[in-house]
Amino acid sequence: MAGSLERAKRGLYAEWRLHVLSVVSLAVAFVCLGAALLVVVNLHSLKERWGRIGRASVYLKDGAAPQQVDALVAALKQTEGVREVRYLSPADARTAALGGGDPTLKALPQDAFPASIEVDVAPEVPEADVAMIVSKLGALPAVEGVETYGTWTERLGSLLQGGTIAAGALAAIVFGAVLAVVASTMRLALTRRRTEVEVLRLVGASDGFVRTPYVLEGTFQGAIGSTTAVAILAGLFFIVKSRADGDLSGLLGLDPIFLPLSVMAALVGTGALLGALGGALGLRKLTAV
Amino acid sequence: MAHAGGRAPLTPFFRAGSRDALRGAPPGDAQAKKPVLVFDGVQKVYRQPSGGDMHVLRGVDLVIDRGEFVFVTGPSGAGKSTMLKLVYKAETVDDGRILFCGRDIARLTDESIPFLRRNLGIVFQDFKVVPTWTVAENVAIALEVLGLSSRLIRQRVAVALERVGLSGRGGDRAGVLSGGEQQRVAIARAIVGEPAMVLADEPTGNLDPALALDVLGLFEEIHASGTTVLFATHDRTLLDVRPRRILVLDEGRVTDVQSGLSAFAEPLAGYVDGTNDVDVEVAHDEPVVARHARASRAARETREERRVRRAG
Numbered sequence: 083m084a085g086s087l088e089r090a091k092r093g094l095y096a097e098w099r100l101h102v103l104s105v106v107s108l109a110v111a112f113v114c115l116g117a118a119l120l121v122v123v124n125l126h127s128l129k130e131r132w133g134r135i136g137r138a139s140v141y142l143k144d145g146a147a148p149q150q151v152d153a154l155v156a157a158l159k160q161t162e163g164v165r166e167v168r169y170l171s172p173a174d175a176r177t178a179a180l181g182g183g184d185p186t187l188k189a190l191p192q193d194a195f196p197a198s199i200e201v202d203v204a205p206e207v208p209e210a211d212v213a214m215i216v217s218k219l220g221a222l223p224a225v226e227g228v229e230t231y232g233t234w235t236e237r238l239g240s241l242l243q244g245g246t247i248a249a250g251a252l253a254a255i256v257f258g259a260v261l262a263v264v265a266s267t268m269r270l271a272l273t274r275r276r277t278e279v280e281v282l283r284l285v286g287a288s289d290g291f292v293r294t295p296y297v298l299e300g301t302f303q304g305a306i307g308s309t310t311a312v313a314i315l316a317g318l319f320f321i322v323k324s325r326a327d328g329d330l331s332g333l334l335g336l337d338p339i340f341l342p343l344s345v346m347a348a349l350v351g352t353g354a355l356l357g358a359l360g361g362a363l364g365l366r367k368l369t370a371v
Numbered sequence: 372m373a374h375a376g377g378r379a380p381l382t383p384f385f386r387a388g389s390r391d392a393l394r395g396a397p398p399g400d401a402q403a404k405k406p407v408l409v410f411d412g413v414q415k416v417y418r419q420p421s422g423g424d425m426h427v428l429r430g431v432d433l434v435i436d437r438g439e440f441v442f443v444t445g446p447s448g449a450g451k452s453t454m455l456k457l458v459y460k461a462e463t464v465d466d467g468r469i470l471f472c473g474r475d476i477a478r479l480t481d482e483s484i485p486f487l488r489r490n491l492g493i494v495f496q497d498f499k500v501v502p503t504w505t506v507a508e509n510v511a512i513a514l515e516v517l518g519l520s521s522r523l524i525r526q527r528v529a530v531a532l533e534r535v536g537l538s539g540r541g542g543d544r545a546g547v548l549s550g551g552e553q554q555r556v557a558i559a560r561a562i563v564g565e566p567a568m569v570l571a572d573e574p575t576g577n578l579d580p581a582l583a584l585d586v587l588g589l590f591e592e593i594h595a596s597g598t599t600v601l602f603a604t605h606d607r608t609l610l611d612v613r614p615r616r617i618l619v620l621d622e623g624r625v626t627d628v629q630s631g632l633s634a635f636a637e638p639l640a641g642y643v644d645g646t647n648d649v650d651v652e653v654a655h656d657e658p659v660v661a662r663h664a665r666a667s668r669a670a671r672e673t674r675e676e677r678r679v680r681r682a683g
């Protein structure tokens with residue numbers, strides 16, 4: 083084993099240009115994969131965050147009597163899981179909307195803003211229960227319509243699903259590319275090291291003895307390539323994050339997150355494994371001299 | 372002990388520990404009269420891509436005893452390399468048997484080939500030295516495949532390099548060495564594992580005449596220390612350096628010529644009537660090249676010349 087490591091090191095050293103080229107291509111492939119995973123991870127955390135917020139706006143008909151509204155507010159306050167109920171008059175809604183100081187909004191008439199009841203549901207309440215409350219509210223005569231963030235979460239969910247499928251497809255492509263790159267690098271290294279293999283055969287090296295260094299070299303390449311990719315991604319991520327700090331997190335309602343440690347470890351591990359596989363693949367045609 | 376059936380062995384070619392017993396004893400030793408290599412009706416046919424068959428060996432029989440130094444010669448394309456390839460199993464016989472240390476290597480499985488080769492030292496015309504490795508690494512590889520400790524490897528590599536006159540060069544990159552030096556590295560690699568036999572396929576083919584004699588001298592020293600040597604060459608000037616057993620390969624058959632009693636090798640004709648008793652006394656402290664140059668001169672000297680020289 084020590085001898086194999088030594089020979090792998092000698093091989094990497096002697097053909098360092100070839101191996102650097104290979105590592106760079108692997109890093110590029112893994113940056114693509116890592117970026118896709120980064121998107122998926124953030125969509126997921128976004129869905130987690132928004133999916134938990136049970137919030138509904140119950141828009142009231144213009145002709146709704148104040149008693150009806152009061153009764154509704156009282157009934158909602160009694161409902162299990164409801165944390166807060168707040169009546170928003172058209173004037174309140176207008177001030178809230180104009181908080182941004184948008185001049186086009188200011189031009190809108192008073193009745194463009196319907197009165198509503200804002201309902202906060204505890205995060206523990208399952209989405210199904212929230213949906214039931216919503217459908218019941220929608221049937222009431224004073225209610226014009228109910229809006230929840232459920233559709234938001236749904237859309238985010240389907241986006242996440244799409245992202246996951248895309249990342250999966252990308253992963254398959256990247257894995258194939260990594261195997262091909264390592265295998266062809268090894269084949270090239272092998273033809274350049276014909277004499278070495280010939281000598282090993284002549285002095286009675288076993289098949290495993292001949293192959294092990296090449297598999298080790300492939301493993302190093304894969305591991306170094308994927309580690310470099312993770313480092314590049316981390317660098318880019320933190321640069322982008324520091325530039326777009328306030329706006330981005332304000333928009334999304336949370337800070338974008340980097341790949342969790344487990345995902346980073348999995349990426350590097352996969353790189354090493356694929357490298358080893360590619361190395362072994364490149365030696366398929368290694369026959370006796 | 373009788374072997375059950377003719378099944379090819381899957382076990383290592385030689386068990387650990389038995390290797391030392393296979394080392395050649397010095398020539399003349401009573402124990403030395405044991406065959407290391409036996410060819411028994413060996414036939415080899417190459418299938419040509421064009422379709423025709425080429426019978427390179429048509430029933431070769433020979434016995435090489437432990438501690439012998441044997442030349443294989445014959446014109447280019449006679450099948451010298453093929454003969455050696457059959458021994459280290461780069462090629463397989465089509466008919467007949469080859470016994471190496473008593474075992475039929477014609478029936479050896481692919482898995483056993485490495486174990487066979489660990490008992491052979493092989494030297495080629497084109498050196499086959501890894502240029503990016505150091506001299507020591509090139510020699511050490513023959514011991515690394517045996518799994519010896521690095522301390523033992525270092526010791527034995529140093530001894531082998533000293534034997535070929537390269538002590539102190541172990542750290543140099545093999546690629547920067549001259550042809551003659553690279554061949555010395557290859558020879559050191561061939562002998563460092565103390566093999567039962569050393570095979571040399573035109574080892575002097577890429578070297579100028581002085582270096583060729585030098586390398587031949589190295590093989591003779593290796594032989595003198597007890598190793599069996601099979602040396603293939605088409606270079607007749609090497610054959611007449613001193614009386615030797617010569618196997619002449621031609622037309623697919625071997626003519627065994629003991630001690631230069633040959634009609635084939637013209638420079639050896641002087642030995643035939645026995646009057647040309649070449650006496651080359653070897654001074655052991657004499658440089659190898661000078662020694663062989665003198666031996667070569669002595670062997671080439673005709674009876675007439677000698678009488679003239681002695682009379683004068």
Ligand SMILES: Nc1ncnc2c1ncn2[C@@H]1O[C@H](COP(=O)(O)OP(=O)(O)O)[C@@H](O)[C@H]1O
Pocket residue numbers: 417418419425427445446447448449450451452453454
């Ligand atoms: N692998 C091969 N396939 C077909 N023919 C071969 C092969 N190897 C050698 N030969 C032929 O066999 C003959 C003997 O070759 P070789 O043993 O190399 O001769 P030598 O070493 O005496 O010059 C040559 O005619 C050569 O062309």
Ligand SMILES: [Mg+2]
Pocket residue numbers: 451452453572573
């Ligand atoms: Mg030849």
